[in-house]
Amino acid sequence: MFNFSTNVGGAEFSNPIFTASGCAGSGKELSQFFDISRLGAIVTKSIMIKPRSGRATPRMAETPSGMLNSIGLQGPGIDQFLAIDVAWLREQGVKIIVSIAGESVEDYAVLARKLRSVPGISALEVNISCPNVENRGQVFACHPKTARAAIEAVRRNVGGELPIIAKLTPDVTSIVEIAEEVIAAGADALALINTVLGMVIDTNTMRPKLAGKTGGLSGPAIRPIAVRAIYQIHEAMPHVKILGMGGVTSGRSALELILAGASAISVGTATFGDPTAAMKIKDELEKELIAHGFDSVREAVGYAHRDEGNL
Amino acid sequence: MFNFSTNVGGAEFSNPIFTASGCAGSGKELSQFFDISRLGAIVTKSIMIKPRSGRATPRMAETPSGMLNSIGLQGPGIDQFLAIDVAWLREQGVKIIVSIAGESVEDYAVLARKLRSVPGISALEVNISCPNVENRGQVFACHPKTARAAIEAVRRNVGGELPIIAKLTPDVTSIVEIAEEVIAAGADALALINTVLGMVIDTNTMRPKLAGKTGGLSGPAIRPIAVRAIYQIHEAMPHVKILGMGGVTSGRSALELILAGASAISVGTATFGDPTAAMKIKDELEKELIAHGFDSVREAVGYAHRDEGNL
Amino acid sequence: MNKFAQQVWAEIVSNKKVGAYHHMVFAVGELAKHAKPGNFVAISVGGGDSSMVLRRAFAIYRTFDRGVNGGLLEIVVAPHGSGSTWLTNQSPGFKVDLIAPLGTSFGIPTQPVRALLVGGGYGSAPLFGLSEVLKNRGCRVDMILGASTAKKIYAPLDGKRTVSSMTITTEDGTTGITGKVTDVLANIIETNEIDIVYSCGPMGMLEATSAISSQLGVMHQCAVEEAMACGIGVCMTCVLPIRGEDGQIRMVRSCIDGPVVDGASVIWGSKRMIPEGTWGAK
Amino acid sequence: MNKFAQQVWAEIVSNKKVGAYHHMVFAVGELAKHAKPGNFVAISVGGGDSSMVLRRAFAIYRTFDRGVNGGLLEIVVAPHGSGSTWLTNQSPGFKVDLIAPLGTSFGIPTQPVRALLVGGGYGSAPLFGLSEVLKNRGCRVDMILGASTAKKIYAPLDGKRTVSSMTITTEDGTTGITGKVTDVLANIIETNEIDIVYSCGPMGMLEATSAISSQLGVMHQCAVEEAMACGIGVCMTCVLPIRGEDGQIRMVRSCIDGPVVDGASVIWGSKRMIPEGTWGAK
Numbered sequence A, B: 001m002f003n004f005s006t007n008v009g010g011a012e013f014s015n016p017i018f019t020a021s022g023c024a025g026s027g028k029e030l031s032q033f034f035d036i037s038r039l040g041a042i043v044t045k046s047i048m049i050k051p052r053s054g055r056a057t058p059r060m061a062e063t064p065s066g067m068l069n070s071i072g073l074q075g076p077g078i079d080q081f082l083a084i085d086v087a088w089l090r091e092q093g094v095k096i097i098v099s100i101a102g103e104s105v106e107d108y109a110v111l112a113r114k115l116r117s118v119p120g121i122s123a124l125e126v127n128i129s130c131p132n133v134e135n136r137g138q139v140f141a142c143h144p145k146t147a148r149a150a151i152e153a154v155r156r157n158v159g160g161e162l163p164i165i166a167k168l169t170p171d172v173t174s175i176v177e178i179a180e181e182v183i184a185a186g187a188d189a190l191a192l193i194n195t196v197l198g199m200v201i202d203t204n205t206m207r208p209k210l211a212g213k214t215g216g217l218s219g220p221a222i223r224p225i226a227v228r229a230i231y232q233i234h235e236a237m238p239h240v241k242i243l244g245m246g247g248v249t250s251g252r253s254a255l256e257l258i259l260a261g262a263s264a265i266s267v268g269t270a271t272f273g274d275p276t277a278a279m280k281i282k283d284e285l286e287k288e289l290i291a292h293g294f295d296s297v298r299e300a301v302g303y304a305h306r307d308e309g310n311l
Numbered sequence C, D: 001m002n003k004f005a006q007q008v009w010a011e012i013v014s015n016k017k018v019g020a021y022h023h024m025v026f027a028v029g030e031l032a033k034h035a036k037p038g039n040f041v042a043i044s045v046g047g048g049d050s051s052m053v054l055r056r057a058f059a060i061y062r063t064f065d066r067g068v069n070g071g072l073l074e075i076v077v078a079p080h081g082s083g084s085t086w087l088t089n090q091s092p093g094f095k096v097d098l099i100a101p102l103g104t105s106f107g108i109p110t111q112p113v114r115a116l117l118v119g120g121g122y123g124s125a126p127l128f129g130l131s132e133v134l135k136n137r138g139c140r141v142d143m144i145l146g147a148s149t150a151k152k153i154y155a156p157l158d159g160k161r162t163v164s165s166m167t168i169t170t171e172d173g174t175t176g177i178t179g180k181v182t183d184v185l186a187n188i189i190e191t192n193e194i195d196i197v198y199s200c201g202p203m204g205m206l207e208a209t210s211a212i213s214s215q216l217g218v219m220h221q222c223a224v225e226e227a228m229a230c231g232i233g234v235c236m237t238c239v240l241p242i243r244g245e246d247g248q249i250r251m252v253r254s255c256i257d258g259p260v261v262d263g264a265s266v267i268w269g270s271k272r273m274i275p276e277g278t279w280g281a282k
């Protein structure tokens, strides 16, 4: 019997296909198209302490094999989110990974405390890499020190129970350096990769297309960057579990990230093109793994790193 | 009369469409498809001191709206290059920008001395950002200090005549920081962007597709990253001329980079899909600029940065 | 969220050029019967190896819950950029991945009021289905259609028959009155003693229509058009600032809480900025 | 560099499924007359908004410098990944952006020698044109074609007529001898007193053919297939290590200094590595 279950940072999931943060609404919207309890987990949109309007529109621009977004973390704030969204998700019987984002180290501490004793949450994804903030200096994952501080704050305040998945940006000189830092600071696993900072200029208006000027690039265009980041980190610290994402649109592309070192896959932009993308990817991935002779998804994790024998 | 001429780092060019380093062979191959003297300039493949075999094959993988390459700077070495390739190019009446790459600061110094008094060269493009080297630490443009050292070595050894265009990688935490450093070190202009480090895993063999494992991502997929880098740097130092590149395939996409701040455009991957791409882009760009009411390409450079009036 | 939304492979039954537009008909099966005026469809474009990763939204022009192919759904497409041009280049027999019906629909008054329908460019498309529904409810329906030029007026003959009066404006004067719909709007509202205005078209037109409507104290429902990445409520790209019944301005998703919204609730003129006082604004 | 290379919009004249392959004919105008056996074409795939940015290379099967459409050029395509599948899905009348003829061609002996042509899978395609040329030069031509299964043997009737003997091998035994071309190669070389071997097919087959040929002391020309990004010599992706006449191994572009190369000059078995002693190797 093929074993599709996986483990990320100590938490167990029935299958490795998750939604990506910010790409599945509250879960309700997708549940119109498929039974969301069939997901390995739903990763919620990064939530902040207070309600947040997000950035002005236009917030998106299509790009070759990708898109830019600058949502800017619009959301209701942690209290309403827990009372309404998480409560609803819990009823659906889907594993929940809550993504949190802060503007300061203290924010992360507050969020962690709020989540500490909330039942029915499988893990925290700590978004320290959102490019859609006013000040690039606020991207904690851009510097070892700030990355460490944010994760330490979460670790200290969330207690020892809840696995922490630190979400990193590829927009750094050395992602391995940042990864080592956040693992040292207490993260149990890594989410790779957040969007890549990009910009589109509208050649009609001759201005940046997005109201926020820059945005985060996602979709198949960035998949080679995701695969590289996952491969580099799995190479440097093979024991650290990775939640992989970036341009996964098919079972094959999911497999690519798994072979590079991901233990589970978040599906983001693909869902915009096809609401049932995650389910299609799940089915295709299972078939791919079986066709390759794997008995479980765990065997395939990082398989591209095996010694070069006869090629 | 529309004025298509442009200036990069002090050198004048009849039009802003150049080839990208490593994407135009020796020039001969392209001259079969169009008169290369119609290019603003030809930027030659990065040349090193000695002959170089480059990396093993496979050296390329197609990716969504892009490709990875890991050529690894295959070339004949500076002496043969000057004797044969540059000599031939000079005969064609095309402006020549010689791209150089070194493995050490001393290499850059030697190359600069060799080029110092070679006639018929318009500028040097100093590639300090090739991702296809065995050791990522060798990417000079990844760190302010090494970037500065390489450019200083060139500046000191080339004399004051030849404009220096420093070519940077977007694979850094802050490209503006690196840019400021190389300008301070004596670069006259910047070439943005080199390829983005990426990887593809072949889901059949379940190994990295490229023999060199990682490669450089180019093509339309990275255009939003190029536009962002160019915009950021033009914003930070509007007086510094930029040779823009990354996924330009049409007059419109060339215009996008120009509006962001590029004074000229290098066409790379597009040429692989269409040998006459540069000429088509040149014609389309001229029409776009005229349609927008510009009298010269110079007026359009950085135009997307103008004050927000009535949008 | 439109609870009837379904994803289907829909065959193109017909694709005809009409002026500057393409009138396209899709065989969509039973979902056709759930579509209401104002709803839209989201269609995948470019085929499997396309560089276009997002769907394109189109207002539903009409649906038919009959015919040899089961339900039919019609849209009017302006070939504009690469996605819409690709779509209009496909031939009958080709199948597209289509989700419908999506979004909110025009609210239908319970009383036989006097309604004025205002359409700009292809924005006229959903208004003909609306006028039929209104007619059947005993409403008097007037219509104003505007565009830059005659070719961009979409006004099919059978559509015209459902309205009591039809005024056309073009900016270049190639047909109808020279000018914009909003040049004639106030006059028609007053002369015909309009109770409610329905509009669909460019955002600028909707904004001007809203201003005139509230000045004259008539209700105004409009179908907005914001750039949408998903069309189903999961991406948060398509928001616009709307004042809720509690007086609070929120960034609301136009794909599930729109495209049809109460014109008076929209904080117009806030493109590229977040209006002051919006929930969660700093 | 093939000095006759031209970029044209070529209309698909015919596209027929033959076994596992598609035989495709393009109207290419006058460039047809410059194509030689061994040359290849490079075709843009996917259309304007495609995510595929690179051309695909195909060996030229035959050309005709006549017919109502002017010159015709034929290729044999195995639908494999997304690019070749897209191409084989296009219908007659559709135009593709095509560059031809590219690369080197098989060297033709001046003497009427005995030639053996060895093809693997669609690698047989360029061998039929070659056999015709050799025949016209008075050569005796034998042929061995191999594939994994019968459907992957490409051997049209009129092609067969140009050869004196045709041996077929399949790995699954669905037609001909069960085994690989290289199982029968040595025997045929010796029995038929072959002077020169020409081969085209998977790299593994070319390598094995090269080993046997040099063992038996016969010349061997092969058409190699390396992943190509540009096809015209400007990208340096398609290189393979070849020993030059000066004894020096160099990484040589197979698109302009190949695809046809002297089998004995290739440093085989060097996939994923640079052979020691290569010019510029560290």
Ligand SMILES: Cc1cc2nc3c(=O)[nH]c(=O)nc-3n(C[C@H](O)[C@H](O)[C@H](O)COP(=O)(O)OP(=O)(O)OC[C@H]3O[C@@H](n4cnc5c(N)ncnc54)[C@H](O)[C@@H]3O)c2cc1C
Residues within 6 Å of the ligand: A061, A062, C040, C054, C055, C056, C057, C058, C059, C060, C075, C076, C077, C078, C079, C080, C081, C082, C083, C084, C085, C122, C123, C125, C224, C225, C226, C227, C228, C229, C259
């Ligand atoms: C609710 C709704 C209803 C619509 N109804 C119709 C209709 O009935 N007929 C019709 O022809 N078109 C309609 N549109 C516009 C249509 O969805 C496309 O945006 C338009 O055809 C341009 O797409 P393109 O691929 O040709 O252009 P591209 O320039 O290639 O589009 C690139 C991307 O930008 C988005 N985009 C750019 N501008 C806009 C905009 N102003 N509004 C929305 N998205 C934008 C596109 O959706 C796409 O993702 C509607 C849009 C919405 C949101």
Ligand SMILES: Cc1cc2nc3c(=O)[nH]c(=O)nc-3n(C[C@H](O)[C@H](O)[C@H](O)COP(=O)(O)OP(=O)(O)OC[C@H]3O[C@@H](n4cnc5c(N)ncnc54)[C@H](O)[C@@H]3O)c2cc1C
Residues within 6 Å of the ligand: B061, B062, D040, D054, D055, D056, D057, D058, D059, D060, D075, D076, D077, D078, D079, D080, D081, D082, D083, D084, D085, D122, D123, D125, D224, D225, D226, D227, D228, D229, D259
């Ligand atoms: C000189 C030459 C002659 C060829 N002749 C034929 C022919 O006659 N008939 C035929 O069916 N095919 C031929 N091919 C192979 C063909 O060019 C394509 O590589 C093949 O069809 C796969 O492309 P795809 O788009 O279907 O697959 P994809 O997997 O989508 O291809 C992805 C990319 O990888 C490249 N690629 C992957 N593997 C190879 C490989 N082994 N060799 C070359 N490129 C590769 C492709 O060119 C493309 O850029 C030839 C290749 C070369 C270099």
Ligand SMILES: Cc1cc2nc3c(=O)[nH]c(=O)nc-3n(C[C@H](O)[C@H](O)[C@H](O)COP(=O)(O)O)c2cc1C
Residues within 6 Å of the ligand: A020, A021, A022, A023, A045, A046, A069, A071, A073, A099, A127, A130, A167, A193, A194, A195, A216, A217, A218, A219, A220, A222, A245, A246, A247, A248, A266, A267, A268, A269, A270, C235, C236
């Ligand atoms: C519209 C949109 C909103 C996103 N919002 C968030 C977010 O709130 N928090 C976060 O960590 N990542 C967010 N992301 C990033 C995704 O979770 C994911 O890391 C990225 O898009 C790459 O995956 P993809 O290519 O599959 O989309 C968002 C991405 C998109 C496209």
Ligand SMILES: Cc1cc2nc3c(=O)[nH]c(=O)nc-3n(C[C@H](O)[C@H](O)[C@H](O)COP(=O)(O)O)c2cc1C
Residues within 6 Å of the ligand: B020, B021, B022, B023, B045, B046, B069, B071, B073, B099, B127, B130, B167, B193, B194, B195, B216, B217, B218, B219, B220, B222, B245, B246, B247, B248, B266, B267, B268, B269, B270, D235, D236
């Ligand atoms: C095959 C290939 C070879 C390249 N070789 C070089 C090189 O030798 N030196 C260099 O500075 N950049 C090199 N580049 C990078 C290009 O010059 C260019 O910066 C990059 O490809 C982005 O532009 P594009 O998207 O138009 O290709 C190479 C790119 C490719 C695809």
Ligand code: FES
Residues within 6 Å of the ligand: C227, C228, C229, C230, C231, C232, C233, C234, C235, C236, C237, C238, C239, C253, C254, C255, C256
């Ligand atoms: S288009 Fe995605 S939420 Fe509205």
Ligand code: FES
Residues within 6 Å of the ligand: D227, D228, D229, D230, D231, D232, D233, D234, D235, D236, D237, D238, D239, D253, D254, D255, D256
């Ligand atoms: S394929 Fe580009 S050099 Fe040969």
